[in-house]
Amino acid sequence: MPKAVLVTENGGPEVLRHTEVDERSPGPGEVLVAVAAAGVNFIDTYQRSGLYPIPCPFVLGQEGAGTVTAVGDGVTGVAVGDRVAWAGPLGGYAEQAVVPATAVVPVPEGVDDETAAAAMLQGLTAHYLVTSTHPVRPGDTVLVHAAAGGVGLLLVQLAKARGGRVIATVSTEEKADLARAAGADEVIRYTEEDFTTRTRDLTGGEGVAAVYDGVGKTTFDGSLSVLRPRGTLALFGASSGPVPPVDPQRLNHAGSVFLTRPTLAHHIATPDELRWRTGDLFTAITAGTLDIRIGHRYPLADAARAHADLEGRRTTGKLLLLP
Numbered sequence: 001m002p003k004a005v006l007v008t009e010n011g012g013p014e015v016l017r018h019t020e021v022d023e024r025s026p027g028p029g030e031v032l033v034a035v036a037a038a039g040v041n042f043i044d045t046y047q048r049s050g051l052y053p054i055p056c057p058f059v060l061g062q063e064g065a066g067t068v069t070a071v072g073d074g075v076t077g078v079a080v081g082d083r084v085a086w087a088g089p090l091g092g093y094a095e096q097a098v099v100p101a102t103a104v105v106p107v108p109e110g111v112d113d114e115t116a117a118a119a120m121l122q123g124l125t126a127h128y129l130v131t132s133t134h135p136v137r138p139g140d141t142v143l144v145h146a147a148a149g150g151v152g153l154l155l156v157q158l159a160k161a162r163g164g165r166v167i168a169t170v171s172t173e174e175k176a177d178l179a180r181a182a183g184a185d186e187v188i189r190y191t192e193e194d195f196t197t198r199t200r201d202l203t204g205g206e207g208v209a210a211v212y213d214g215v216g217k218t219t220f221d222g223s224l225s226v227l228r229p230r231g232t233l234a235l236f237g238a239s240s241g242p243v244p245p246v247d248p249q250r251l252n253h254a255g256s257v258f259l260t261r262p263t264l265a266h267h268i269a270t271p272d273e274l275r276w277r278t279g280d281l282f283t284a285i286t287a288g289t290l291d292i293r294i295g296h297r298y299p300l301a302d303a304a305r306a307h308a309d310l311e312g313r314r315t316t317g318k319l320l321l322l323p
Contacts (some may be wrong), residue, residue, distance in 0.1 A: 001020040001021065001022070001023065002020070002021060002023060002024070002094065002095040002096045003018060003019065003020055003021065003094070003095050003300065003301075003323070004018075004019070004021045004059045004091075004093060004094035004095065004096075004300075005017065005018050005019075005059060005060055005061070005093035005094070005300060005303045005321075006019055006021070006057050006058070006059055007047070007048050007054075007056055007057060007058055007059075007060055008056050008057040009056055010048065010049055010050030010056065011048070011049065011050075012048075012049070013048070013303075013304040013305070013307035013308045013311070014304060015048065016048065016060070016303045016304045016307065018300060018301040018303065021059070021094070023096070024096050024097075024098045025070065025072075025098075026070050026071060026072035026075075026098050027072050027073075027098070028072050028073040028074050029072055029073075029074050029075060029100060029101055029102070030071075030072040030075070030098050030099065030100055030101060031068050031070070031071050031072065031075060031078050031084070031098070031099055031100075031101050031104060032068065032069050032070040032071075032096060032097075032098055033064070033066040033067065033068055033069065033084060033086075033096070033097045033098075033099055033104070034066045034067050034069050034095070034096060035064050035065075035066040035092065035094055035095055035096065035097050035323050036064075036065055036066040036067065036113035036114070036117070036322075036323070037064060037065055037066070037113050037114045037116075037117035037118070037320045037321070037322055037323075038061045038063065038064040038092035038093050038094070038117060038300070038320065038321045038322075038323070039061070039062075039063040039064065039087075039092065039117050039118060039120060039121055039122070039318065039319070039320060039321075040061075040298075040303070040306045040307070040310060040319035040320065040321060041062065041063070041121050041122065041150075042214070042237055042238075042239050042310065043062060043121075043237075044060050044061065044062070044093075044307070045307055045310065045311055046238075047060060048060060048307065051242070054090070058090060059090060059091045059092075059093055059094050060090070060092070060093045060303070061090065061091060061092025061093035061094070061097075061321070062087060062088055062089065062090060062092060062121055063085070063086060063087040063088075063092055063117060063120040063121040064085065064086060064092035064097060064117050064120075065083070065084065065085035065086075065107060065113045065114070065116040065117035065120070066083070066084070066097070066113060067081065067082070067083055067084075068080050068081065068082045068083075068084055068104075069096075071101070072101075075101045076101075077101070078101050078104060082106060083106070083107040083113065083116075084099075084104040084105060084106060084107060085104065085105055085107050085113075085116040085117060085119075085120050085278070086099050086103045086104045086105070086120065087103075087120035087121040087124055087264065087268070088103055088121075088264070088265060088268065089103050092321075093300065093303055093321055094300075094323065095300070095323040102271050103274070105274060105275055105278045107282075108282050108286065110285075110286045111282055111285055111286060114294060114297075114320055114322075115285060115292050115294070116282075117320060118150075118292045118294050118318040118320060119278075119281050119282070119285060119292050120278070121264065122150040122151045122154055122318060123154055123278075123281045123290075123292070124264055124267070124268060124274075124277050124278065124281070125151050125154075125236060125264050126151050126154035126155045126158050127158060127277045127280060127281060128262065128264065128267035128268075128277065129155060129212050129234055129236060129262070130155065130158045130159050130162060130164075130212075131162075131277075132267060133210075133232070133234045133236075133260060133262050134209065134210035134212075134232040134234060135162075136158075136159045136162040136163070136164040136209075136210070137162070137163065137164070137209075138162070138163030138164070139163065139164075139165070140159075140163070140164045140165065140209040140210070141164070141165040141166075141167065141202075141203055141208045141209055142159055142164050142165070142166055142167070142208055142209055142210045142211070142212065143166075143167045143168075143169070143195075143199055143208045143210070143211045143212070143223070143226060144156055144159070144166055144167070144168050144169070144184070144212050145169045145211070145212065145213050145214060145215045145219050145223070146169070146170070146214055146215055146239065147166075147168030147169060147170055147175070147178075147179040147182070147184060147187070148168075148170050148174075148175035148176075148178040148179050148316045148317075149214070149315075149316065149317070150293075150295075150317055150318040150319070151214055151236075151237075152168070152179070152214070153178065153179070153182045153291075153293055153316075153317060154290070154292075155212050156168060156179060156182040156183050156184050157182050157183055157289075157290055157291065158290070160182075160183040161284075161289065161290075165185050165186075166183065166184045166185050166186075167184070167185065167186045167187075167188065167199055167202055167203075167208065168184035168186070168187045168188065169187075169188045169189075169190045169195050169219075170187060170188070170189060170190070171189065171190060171191050171313065172189070172191070173189070174316070175316060176189060178293070178316055178317075182291070186202050194222075195219075195222060195226075196222040196225050196226050199226040200226060203226075203228070206228050207226050207227050207228035207229075207231060207255070208226055208227060208228060208231060209227075209228060209231050209232070210227075210231060210232040210233070210234060211223040211224075211226065211227060211231070211232075211233050211234065212234050212236065213233060213234065213235050213236070213237075214235075214236050214237030214238075214239060215237070215238070215239050215240050216235065216237060216238030216239060216240050216241055216242060216243050217238065217240045217241035217242060217243055217244075218240040218241070219240070220233075220235065220243045223235075224250065224251075224254050224257065224259075225254065227254060227255060227257045228255065229255035229256060229257070230255065230256050230257060230258070231255065231257050231258070232257065232258045232259075232260065233257060233258065233259045233260070234260055234262060235259065235260070235261050236261070236262055236263075246259070292318065293316070293317035293318060294317055294318045294320055295315050295316040295317030295318055295319060296309065296315055296317070296318075296319045296320070297319075297320050297321075297322055298319070298320070298321050298322070299321070299322060300321045300322065300323045302321075303321055306319050306321060
């Protein structure tokens with residue numbers, strides 16, 4: 001019998017159970033994938049803990065890559081033997097995953113399964129942030145929090161590719177080196193200096209065009225304060241905890257700024273948009289202009305350790321589970 005990582009009750013990493021599950025078969029419009037690699041993301045910890053409620057039991061994991069082993073009725077454009085990747089549907093922390101055929105994209109030659117899995121959720125997130133949420137224009141100065149993390153490293157690269165100037169925040173010198181290597185123009189170690197004061201200094205007091213903030217509670221007030229007039233705060237995550245309710249009048253006082261809480265699902269809502277974004281990512285990867293840094297690989301059975309490391313800020317780059 002295949003194995004998967006189940007959440008049978010909400011809680012800390014210790015509630016993750018690596019166990020046997022029933023064989024899966026694809027239904028109409030679905031494909032069965034032999035999972036080669038599954039990505040680990042902060043949203044998985046929110047779902048595991050119950051911050052984002054999902055009825056238990058369920059299999060975690062919203063992205064992966066592998067080979068199609070069966071297709072359901074009515075599936076066209078995907079065949080047994082195809083290498084595919086996906087982001088969105090649950091069930092990636094498993095040896096087998098059933099995925100809607102409309103959610104998978106072909107993995108091109110020159111992109112291995114691990115890279116494809118690592119590029120999906122975080123790569124798509126970084127892509128929509130710099131192309132849609134606040135489209136970075138040549139000359140824009142933007143601030144990227146947690147710039148040595150999985151999304152952060154991709155945001156730095158994609159913003160630079162669009163002509164932006166990137167200010168990055170990190171916690172350690174090792175992470176500062178990673179952010180610089182990704183192309184960050186300026187790096188702030190927030191453990192040693194106040195990022196708001198330093199950002200204002202680096203922009204001559206003007207502020208930044210956009211802040212890409214996946215940290216949340218501990219950075220929100222500062223992020224809002226460093227925006228230029230009519231700048232954009234893109235709050236796309238909450239690794240430090242959820243932000244308390246905000247009085248909209250604060251946006252006026254900050255300079256008629258924009259606050260948005262985007263999510264990936266609304267930016268890959270159609271197959272065409274999904275394929276546009278993944279096409280851009282895979283093209284950049286094969287061209288060597290986008291580096292997908294896989295920081296840590298864990299056996300599927302060690303999903304709990306991966307979660308503990310992620311929540312303990314002991315990781316950089318992308319985390320993968322390998323069945």
